[in-house]
Amino acid sequence: MRDVCVIGLGLIGGSLLRAAAASGRTVWGATVSEVDADAASRGGYDVTTDAEAALQRAASADAIVVIAVPLPAVENLLRQVAQHASHCLLTDVVSVKGPMLDAVRRRAPYTRYVGGHPMAGTSRSGWLAGDTMLFRDAAWVVGVEEETDLTAWAEVTRLVLDVGAHAVPLPADSHDETVARISHLPHLFAAILASVGAQGGPLAMSLAAGSFRDGTRVAGSSPDLVRAMTEGNRDALLPIVDDALGRLGAARGSLASTGGLAATINAGHEGALALEATRDAARSGVRIDLTAADAREGLVALGERGGRITGLDGAVALGEVS
């Protein structure tokens, strides 16, 4: 099992460092936060504030390098990767994949890069918010592009499986469109709900119950992190926001004219049932030989149908799809 070097030790990077160590790998990391570095060191982890030293060690050990910093810090870090660990297997946990892929192509073209994004989180951030079990049964997108080396892909997937997650093979554009839909729009909606609620003053806050608390929970997340992920996914997010605006405008029009909200509410209910059905759907096993000529197409087709890779047997990816 390859060693793991994690740069950035917030909620996701810190959880990954812990979980990879728990799976038996040799791990080390770096963070610009002295507070987080101290806390991680006190927890017994091999952590520094010197990213260059951590990357040099990764180069010597031929470790996997994991970029776990927010998107705005990525370009600068990639320069360091290109300088100190340009031949390492490189992955990341950044929440947008198209801009990440562009940056890697621009800044660190010699690395073997496979993008990643774990669909897990809480509204807290920083090393102390991390949790060895954060990724348990979570979907973790592992990028498949035309140029992806499937041996490298399998190595990143092995790490993802080792920390308890399932790998979802996807190209960057599918990923970005989907997270705009199921993560970035929900964050925008939570922010708007919280603003409209707060406008109602202490009375609104006093009456706020389940629907408001659920709907605004992620508005408690770090605004910098939410900005980084939503603004970083601008191209994919705009058409999704337009879709939502159109639906909200239609609801408004219908309420004002006929007084009815049936179309909006029934469509939402059907969506909620579809989510539940997906969760409960029977799944069948699929084997994808990573050495086959059509392996890349097979992986992407599985990911786009909502399937997941749950195991690796040599060069065969073991998947589940409903």
Added chain:
Amino acid sequence: MRDVCVIGLGLIGGSLLRAAAASGRTVWGATVSEVDADAASRGGYDVTTDAEAALQRAASADAIVVIAVPLPAVENLLRQVAQHASHCLLTDVVSVKGPMLDAVRRRAPYTRYVGGHPMAGTSRSGWLAGDTMLFRDAAWVVGVEEETDLTAWAEVTRLVLDVGAHAVPLPADSHDETVARISHLPHLFAAILASVGAQGGPLAMSLAAGSFRDGTRVAGSSPDLVRAMTEGNRDALLPIVDDALGRLGAARGSLASTGGLAATINAGHEGALALEATRDAARSGVRIDLTAADAREGLVALGERGGRITGLDGAVALGEVS
């Protein structure tokens, strides 16, 4: 302690019947659902499908009558109340108060009516979803209008306190504007998020994690109940939807032009912090003498500042406000 007759035994009515019984009151109820009536009877409750018989018993016992049916069924039930229990103390748990007040004024003008609305619920419905503890520490709006008899108000508040909730004294218009903000808009947003998410097919459902699940949770509620409450609150809901549309449109414009979402996300974060601060705020005790000339104004002022009545000491309401 006055007996309690609950008409409508879904999640809220059924929980109220259980909780009022647990507090030592004599309770009975009626529901049009034979399934719910059977289940309640098997649970040892005195329940019928004959609302008229239940109301006749309420008239004999001079019980409090609680209307716990959805708004579209209210008019018809009020005709029965006017016919069989016109002098009973009347309250309700319907989620809009202006339309409810209008209906009572039109259909049952001889009753002593004090509107009510518990801010509690789950996305499930029906008798079996009910829970004796559902109202524990919940806010329960108890209506204060110009014509409200404060002796009747205190009796309804006593019932509210007996089932574990806190009473929030408010006029119907304040209530309706506030619930549009913190309950009806969140339900609309959840429906739209669920629709946009489902549009992404199995892939979107497979990647959906915390923010989407939280943001769409109430889209799983019964569409008929959600329609009844949102459509029933049309006048108060329209300006709130317009506010939300304006904010979402502004976010869209900013993302498209400058690429920035700071204003939206920061405002949302401040709203989330305000909610947390309200929850954690130090509260001081207030005593309102219900026989005083300005008692009505004192109650409403307390409710509109986010305060709650947590006890009754004879004709003195014991409140808390931050």
